[in-house]
Amino acid sequence: xxxxxxxxxxxxxxxxxxxxxxxxxxxxxxxxxxxxxxxxxxxxxxxxxxxxxxxxxxxxxxxxxxxxxxxxxxxxxxxxxxxxxxxxxxxxxxxxxxxxxxxxxxxxxxxxxxxxxxxxxxxxxxxxxxxxxxxxxxxxxxxxxxxxxxxxxxxxxxxxxxxxxxxxxxxxxxxxxxxxxxxxxxxxxxxxxxxxxxxxxxxxxxxxxxxxxxxxxxxxxxxxxxxxxxxxxxxxxxxxxxxxxxxxxxxxxxxxxx
Numbered sequence: 001x002x003x004x005x006x007x008x009x010x011x012x013x014x015x016x017x018x019x020x021x022x023x024x025x026x027x028x029x030x031x032x033x034x035x036x037x038x039x040x041x042x043x044x045x046x047x048x049x050x051x052x053x054x055x056x057x058x059x060x061x062x063x064x065x066x067x068x069x070x071x072x073x074x075x076x077x078x079x080x081x082x083x084x085x086x087x088x089x090x091x092x093x094x095x096x097x098x099x100x101x102x103x104x105x106x107x108x109x110x111x112x113x114x115x116x117x118x119x120x121x122x123x124x125x126x127x128x129x130x131x132x133x134x135x136x137x138x139x140x141x142x143x144x145x146x147x148x149x150x151x152x153x154x155x156x157x158x159x160x161x162x163x164x165x166x167x168x169x170x171x172x173x174x175x176x177x178x179x180x181x182x183x184x185x186x187x188x189x190x191x192x193x194x195x196x197x198x199x200x201x202x203x204x205x206x207x208x209x210x211x212x213x214x215x216x217x218x219x220x221x222x223x224x225x226x227x228x229x230x231x232x233x234x235x236x237x238x239x240x241x242x243x244x245x246x247x248x249x250x251x252x253x254x255x256x257x258x
Contacts, residue, residue, distance in 0.1 A: 015058065015071060022054045047075040113204045115145040115230060118247040123202060123228065124152045126243070126255070132156050133199035138190040138213070143171030145202075150183040160185040161193055195220040204230035211235050214256070221258040229254045 026049060030041050055072035063071070115123075123145065127133060132155045137146050140160025150158045160175075162168040162185065172185045190209075195201055195217055203213065214234040217227045231252055233239070245251040 014061065015054075015063070015067060018054050018057050018061070018071065019050070019074070022050050022057065026050055026053075044076070044079060047079045050075040113139075113206075113230070114141050115204055116247055116251070117144075117148070119230065119245045119251050119253070120145045120148045122243055122245045122251075122253060124149055126226070126228070126253070127153055127156065127200065134159070134197060135200040135202065136161065136193075136195070136198045138193075138201060138203040139205050140171055140185060141167050141204075143175055143185060146171075146183055146185075147175060147178050147180065150178070150180040154182060156182060158183045159198070161188045161190050163187060163189055191216065196222060198225065200226045200228065202228045202230070203232075205232060207232050217256075218258065223258060225258045227256040227258060 026046055030046060034041055051072040051074065054075070055068045058068045058071045127135070127149075133153075134157045135146075135149060136159045137143075138161055140146055140162045141164075143160050143162075146158045146160045149156075158180075160171060160183075162171060165187075168185065168187050175183050175185050190203075190213070198221070201217055201221065205213070210229065210232050211234060214227065214237055221227065229239075231254075233254055234256070237256070239254040240257050241255040243253040243255065245253065
C-alpha cells in the first residue's frame with residue numbers, strides 16, 4: 001500500500017508508478033481497439049481513461065481521497081496544458097513550485113494541511129491562562145495558527161518548525177511582517193528537535209509519523225506538558241481528552257498529558 005496510513009513507501013512514487021503502468025497498458029491497447037472498431041481513438045479519450053483507471057487502481061491500493069482525485073485529473077490536465085501550447089519553461093517552473101510546497105510528501109509522507117481559524121481558536125482556549133508557556137507547531141505550514149496564537153497570548157512564546165522550503169519562507173516572512181515579538185519560525189526537522197523545551201506540542205501531520213512522534217514526545221517532554229494532535233490518532237494510545245471543534249469538518253483535537 002502507498003496510502004498515508006503508516007506504510008513505508010512514498011505515495012509520490014506509488015502514484016507515478018500507477019500512472020506509468022496504466023499509460024503503457026493503454027498505449028498497447030489503443031491500436032488493438034482502433035483495429036477492432038475501425039475508428040481512431042481520440043487522445044482525449046485515452047487521457048480520460050487513464051485518469052479514471054489510475055484513480056480506481058489507486059483507491060484499490062488504499063490511497064487517500066485527495067491522491068485518488070489527483071490521479072484522476074492529472075492526465076487530462078496535462079493534455080489540456082499541452083493543448084494551450086505554453087512555453088516550455090512553464091512546466092519545470094510549475095514542477096519546482098510543487099516540489100517546494102509539497103516537499104514533505106515525498107520524504108515524510110506528510111501533506112500540507114492548514115489549521116483553520118475555528119481550530120486555532122479552540123487551541124487558544126486549551127492554553128493555560130495567566131501563565132507563560134512555550135508552544136511549538138510541528139510542521140507549521142504557512143504559520144497562520146501561530147500568528148493567531150501569538151496575538152492572543154502575548155505572555156507566551158510560539159515556535160514553528162517546517163522543512164517545506166516555500167511554506168517556511170512564506171511563514172517566516174509573514175511572521176516578521178506581523179510584528180509579533182513572541183513568534184519565530186525555524187527550518188528544522190521535527191525529529192531533530194528537543195521537545196523537552198516546550199510546554200505544548202501541536203501537530204497536524206498524517207497517520208504516518210504519529211507513533212514515532214508520540215514515542216519521542218513521551219521520552220522528551222516535561223511532566224504536565226500537553227501533546228495535541230489535530231485529527232490523527234496515535235496507534236494504541238487513547239488520548240486523555242478529545243475536543244471537537246465546531247467547524248465544517250468537526251475537527252477533533254486529541255490531547256495527551258505527559
